[in-house]
Amino acid sequence: MTPSPTAAGVFALPLASTADIAAGTSWLRFRPPPDTACEPGQFFMLSTVAPSPVAYLGRPFSIGDVRDGEWFFMLRALGRGTAWLRTLELGTMMRLVGPLGVGFARDESKVHRMIAGGIGLAPFLFLARRLRTEQPEAAIELYYGERDARSHIELTADEKELFDTVERFTDDGSLGIAGSVVDGLENRWAEPEVAWYGCGPQPMLRAAAAKLEEHDVDSAQFAFEERMACGFGVCQACIVPNRYPPPRYHLLCTEGPVLEIGKVAW
Amino acid sequence: MSSARLTATCGPITFQNPVLAASGTFGYGSEFEHFFPVASLGGFVTKTLFVEPRDGNPAPRVAETSTGMINSIGLANVGWEAFVKEKVPDLKATVGAAKMLVNIAGNSPDEYRAIAARVEGDRERIGCAGIEVNVSCPNVKEGGTNIGCDRDQFQAAVRGVRQETSLPIFVKLSPNVTDVVPFAGCAMDEGAEGVSLINTLYGMQIDVEKRRPVLGTGSGGLSGPAILPVGVYWTYKVRAAFPDLPILGIGGIATWRDALQYLLAGAQAIQVGTAAFVNPLACVEIIAGLERYCSQRETTITELSGAAHREGRLAEPATWTG
Numbered sequence: 001m002t003p004s005p006t007a008a009g010v011f012a013l014p015l016a017s018t019a020d021i022a023a024g025t026s027w028l029r030f031r032p033p034p035d036t037a038c039e040p041g042q043f044f045m046l047s048t049v050a051p052s053p054v055a056y057l058g059r060p061f062s063i064g065d066v067r068d069g070e071w072f073f074m075l076r077a078l079g080r081g082t083a084w085l086r087t088l089e090l091g092t093m094m095r096l097v098g099p100l101g102v103g104f105a106r107d108e109s110k111v112h113r114m115i116a117g118g119i120g121l122a123p124f125l126f127l128a129r130r131l132r133t134e135q136p137e138a139a140i141e142l143y144y145g146e147r148d149a150r151s152h153i154e155l156t157a158d159e160k161e162l163f164d165t166v167e168r169f170t171d172d173g174s175l176g177i178a179g180s181v182v183d184g185l186e187n188r189w190a191e192p193e194v195a196w197y198g199c200g201p202q203p204m205l206r207a208a209a210a211k212l213e214e215h216d217v218d219s220a221q222f223a224f225e226e227r228m229a230c231g232f233g234v235c236q237a238c239i240v241p242n243r244y245p246p247p248r249y250h251l252l253c254t255e256g257p258v259l260e261i262g263k264v265a266w
Numbered sequence: 267m268s269s270a271r272l273t274a275t276c277g278p279i280t281f282q283n284p285v286l287a288a289s290g291t292f293g294y295g296s297e298f299e300h301f302f303p304v305a306s307l308g309g310f311v312t313k314t315l316f317v318e319p320r321d322g323n324p325a326p327r328v329a330e331t332s333t334g335m336i337n338s339i340g341l342a343n344v345g346w347e348a349f350v351k352e353k354v355p356d357l358k359a360t361v362g363a364a365k366m367l368v369n370i371a372g373n374s375p376d377e378y379r380a381i382a383a384r385v386e387g388d389r390e391r392i393g394c395a396g397i398e399v400n401v402s403c404p405n406v407k408e409g410g411t412n413i414g415c416d417r418d419q420f421q422a423a424v425r426g427v428r429q430e431t432s433l434p435i436f437v438k439l440s441p442n443v444t445d446v447v448p449f450a451g452c453a454m455d456e457g458a459e460g461v462s463l464i465n466t467l468y469g470m471q472i473d474v475e476k477r478r479p480v481l482g483t484g485s486g487g488l489s490g491p492a493i494l495p496v497g498v499y500w501t502y503k504v505r506a507a508f509p510d511l512p513i514l515g516i517g518g519i520a521t522w523r524d525a526l527q528y529l530l531a532g533a534q535a536i537q538v539g540t541a542a543f544v545n546p547l548a549c550v551e552i553i554a555g556l557e558r559y560c561s562q563r564e565t566t567i568t569e570l571s572g573a574a575h576r577e578g579r580l581a582e583p584a585t586w587t588g
Contacts, residue, residue, distance in 0.1 A: 008300045010547050047544050051520075056490055057330045058544050081330070097546055229328050229335055230543040232300070234293040236339045237328040248321035249342075 008232060009036075011096040012049055015088055016070065023150040024077040025119070026086060028061075029070045030096065038063050038071075040127035041103025041223055041258040045231040046073065046085070049093040055081030058097065060228050060257075062123040062199075071096075074122040074153075100231045101257050104221050106131060109138065109195035113188075115181050115208055116144045117200025121153055123223050127197065128162035141165040143185060145204070149175035182207040189215040196220035198261075209261040220261045226252050241265035268553065271560040274308060274535040274567050276512040277459040278434045279395050281308035281535055282363050284567045285525065285553045288516055288539035289314055289369035289398060289438070290339070294353040296360060301546040305362025306553065308535055311462075312349070314369045314400045317381050319345030324482040329471040334490020334518070335540060336469040338483040341371060341403070346384045354392045365395035367436065370427070373406040375419060379426030386431040396434035398514075399427055399458075402442075402465045402487070414440035414465065420449060424456040436514055438462040439504075441496055450504045450511060460512030462537065463504060464497045489540040494518030498527045505532025505572055520548060522555025529567065530574040 013030045020026045028046075045058035059081055065072035077083040088094075104127055106112075112131050114124045121144055128140050142163045146152045152168065152175050160166060168176030169184050177184050182204060189211045196217060198208050205222050212220050226238035231253050239249035240256065243265040250259060274284035287298070287310035294312055295304055304310065322342025329336045344353065357366070368385055372378040378399065385397055401414035401423055413419045424437055437453040439446050441464040450461050466487025471480045479485065497517025504513060515528030520541035528536045541548040560566060 010301055010545070051491075054332050055330060056332060056334055056540075056544065057328075095545060227326050227328050227330075229330075229337070229540075230291075230546075232546070233297050234291060235328065235337070235543055236322060236342050237326075237337070239322070239325050239327065246321075247319075 008098050008100050011036075012093055013096055015090055015092045015094055017090065021074075022153045024086070025151070025153060026075050027064065028073045028075050028085070030073075030094070031069065032071050034069070038066065038099035039103035040130050041123050041221075042099040042101050043231070043257060044071075044073070044096045044098030044100065045228070047095045048088070049095050052081070052084060054084045057081075057229050058095070058231065059085065060100075060225070060231055060253075062223065062257075063099065063126050064122050065125045065129065067129075072125075074119060076119040078119070097231060101253055102255065104197060104223075104258050106134065107195055108135060110193040111139045111141060111191070112195045112197065113141045114143065114197045115185070115200070115204075116142065116198075117181060117204040118146055118151065120198075120200030120204070120223070123199055124197070125159055125162060132162055139164045141167075143167050143169070143181045145169035145171070145181035145184075145200070146175070148172045152176075180204065180207070182211060185211070189217065197222070199223040206266050209264070209266055212261060218262070221258050222261055222264075223258045224252055224256055228253055268306075268308075269557060269561070271566045272553070272557060276436075276514065276534045279365060279459075281365055283308040283553050284529065284535035284556065285549050286310055286367070286514065286535060286537045287542060287549055288537035289400065291539040291542050294344075294349065295357040295366065296353070298542075298546060299360050302550045303362070304360045305364050307364040307549055308553075309365035309367060309395065311367045311369050311398050311537065313343055314341045314371045315343050315346055315349055315381065316341070316371060316373075317346050317377065317384060319343060319348060326480060326482055329480040329486070331469075331471065331488070331490070331492060333492040334488055335543075336471055336481060336486040336488050337466070338481045338486030340483070341400075346381060350388050350392060358393055361393070366393065367396045367398045368392065368394045369398040369400050369438070371400040371403045372423070373403065374408070375413070375422035375426050378423040379430055382427040382430035386433065389431075389433060394433065396436060396459070397427065397431065398436045398438055398462055399424060400438050400465070402438070402440045412440065412442065414449070415443050417448070417452065421452050421456060424453055424458055428457040434459040436460045436462045436512075438465050438516075439500070440465045441493075441500060441517075442468050446500045447503055447507045450508060454508055454511050460514065461504065462514040462516055463500050464493070464517045467493055467496065489518070491518045491520055491524075494524055494527070498531045501528050501533050502531040502574065506575060509572070519552070520545075522552045522559065525552050525556060526559065526570070529570045530572070532572040532575065534567075534571050
């Protein structure tokens with residue numbers, strides 16, 4: 001199923017709740033107006049309605065989950081702006097612009113395999129939830145790597161149920177399997193009828209794309225991240241080099257953030 | 267439809283209200299249609315167009331500051347032909363009573379002339395009300411000097427555009443000079459109908475972990491609330507020097523109060539840029555704020571324009587000398 005474009009809007013919503021889920025990492029939750037549709041892999045630009053003292057621009061956030069009528073966004077304090085967002089009090093009025101971009105296309109593969117690095121886990125709970133509903137027979141797998149146990153986001157029982165397989169990795173071996181997700185997948189790259197999805201740091205995505213191409217996997221969708229000022233195609237900041245120019249670049253916010261790996265000049 | 271109080275007259279162009287979406291922050295017009303009807307604006311200025319398409323600069327292209335951003339997009343654009351064929355049809359469907367200004371640039375005075383000739387040739391087809399000339403462009407042949415900061419090249423560029431078109435011309439002035447006023451005078455002497463001021467200020471941000479500049483090109487243009495007082499200052503100075511030269515005020519406007527500062531300083535209309543990235547509704551909120559202000563005080567945009575000169579005691583603002 002190809003994601004259909006959803007009309008983006010500007011929502012002013014109070015921060016409804018937060019929950020710490022790992023070191024420096026939390027959910028931000030909002031109650032959107034009813035019937036506001038969004039697709040896995042799409043994103044919102046989040047900012048505070050009152051101008052921030054430290055971060056002028058909004059920040060792009062994948063839709064982390066849609067549960068009980070709430071929008072979930074996974075926030076990790078990685079810089080000044082995100083650290084500041086983590087300090088916001090409940091009820092703070094925030095501006096959410098979206099849903100933006102093109103999300104994950106969902107085909108009817110037997111296996112849906114997601115590889116996540118760090119905060120790259122963000123889009124996958126929502127994707128798994130949607131796939132569970134649409135394709136109850138399919139196997140949904142998550143391979144999720146973090147630097148260490150502290151940063152590791154422990155899935156709740158409900159979240160674990162979204163997956164048939166969850167394999168966890170840490171760089172230092174303090175939780176799950178020691179080493180990277182890409183190394184951990186060993187000889188599974190060549191398995192047939194697998195739909196691949198990736199999100200995480202650029203070196204991880206590059207290594208995974210190399211493995212997939214080495215094994216002639218012709219379709220894999222990765223969600224990319226880049227600096228964005230607007231999120232809707234105007235500022236032209238969020239570029240990813242195009243493998244088949246012209247043009248030289250893909251514009252991530254409107255053509256992505258999910259791109260087929262074959263379109264990208266790694 | 268805006269109320270008559272908001273009508274803004276900028277030389278030969280009358281806008282239904284004084285709020286325009288600025289070049290480079292409004293795409294080619296249709297990107298904002300999701301958020302509000304483009305037809306409700308006074309007008310909008312297209313992304314800078316060259317004759318030939320440009321890919322723009324390598325990433326990272328933006329660096330955020332606490333009160334704005336620095337960009338080095340590199341004037342990425344689709345080129346004139348693609349603009350006319352692919353963008354204009356959508357745009358014409360949405361523009362309504364809003365007026366479109368086409369923003370143009372080149373890498374040399376000759377290229378300015380060439381793009382102006384293309385606009386003139388297609389003026390009926392695209393339905394634009396005028397041209398905004400982006401002179402903040404490096405002259406590739408002259409070792410990369412910023413055309414907008416070099417009087418001779420500035421003059422040559424504006425003259426070339428004027429010779430090729432009878433459309434109203436607004437020259438967008440760079441603040442990266444010791445004095446903006448002579449450039450405004452030069453634009454006027456060369457037959458421009460007005461000026462837009464200011465463009466972005468040179469800026470740089472350095473990543474202290476990596477110990478190198480954040481932007482792919484090293485430096486870029488600073489915009490956002492940080493530059494508001496700079497733009498208001500130059501608007502005031504240019505209005506004082508050339509009371510009859512129409513001014514489109516731009517630089518750091520995020521609220522109706524910011525817009526009003528420019529109008530009071532002497533602008534006839536204003537442009538909203540970076541603020542629309544953060545809040546896509548910034549323009550419509552500013553229009554609503556100005557409407558409220560004018561109606562509560564029973565005044566008009568025309569009356570407000572330059573009112574700080576008439577009511578203040580400083581016909582010529584004192585210049586800070588350090």
